[in-house]
Amino acid sequence: MKDIYKDETLDIPEGVTVEIKARIIKVTGPRGTLEKNLRHVNMEIRKVSEDQIKFVVWHGARKHVACLRTVRSLINNMIIGVTKGFRYKMRYVYAHFPINVNVIEDGRVVEIRNFLGQKVVFKVNMLEGVSVNTQSTQKDELILEGNSLENVSQSAASIQQICAVKNKDIRKFLDGIYVSERTTIVQDE
Numbered sequence: 001m002k003d004i005y006k007d008e009t010l011d012i013p014e015g016v017t018v019e020i021k022a023r024i025i026k027v028t029g030p031r032g033t034l035e036k037n038l039r040h041v042n043m044e045i046r047k048v049s050e051d052q053i054k055f056v057v058w059h060g061a062r063k064h065v066a067c068l069r070t071v072r073s074l075i076n077n078m079i080i081g082v083t084k085g086f087r088y089k090m091r092y093v094y095a096h097f098p099i100n101v102n103v104i105e106d107g108r109v110v111e112i113r114n115f116l117g118q119k120v121v122f123k124v125n126m127l128e129g130v131s132v133n134t135q136s137t138q139k140d141e142l143i144l145e146g147n148s149l150e151n152v153s154q155s156a157a158s159i160q161q162i163c164a165v166k167n168k169d170i171r172k173f174l175d176g177i178y179v180s181e182r183t184t185i186v187q188d189e
Contacts, residue, residue: 053075110126126144
């Protein structure tokens, strides 16, 4: 069954400007600018006022109506990114062979050595706008920071997936680099 009309609204906080032109959304805030192309989603996206966006689907089936909340969440994540930023913390887990991680090229590339005692060096390139560093106070921890939630989380996933244990029982061999905490860079009081 199709719904004649469904809509969602999103409030824009102070200090953030959102430009919408032909379903290409550009969000600018104190931490920078993010842009997203949503031309593939068939919906109406318009600014109702300076501090509110409205998303509308006409004659939408169930899957089509579900896109409303998805697009709303994507733009909300962009707004959080340009105001607070995103920080992912990752911890190294190893039973016997200590994992050696080097951050090279000014925090744009992660180099993983001695994973399960292997001689292979794994290299992971960070996506655009993501910086990575090791923390001096906490042992065996990586910190990924950036404005785009998609880029930060995908970079963390790339690091986790390159440390997959092959040809062993993964219930016993739990070695790897895993996401331990997801927060924003600017913390709420």
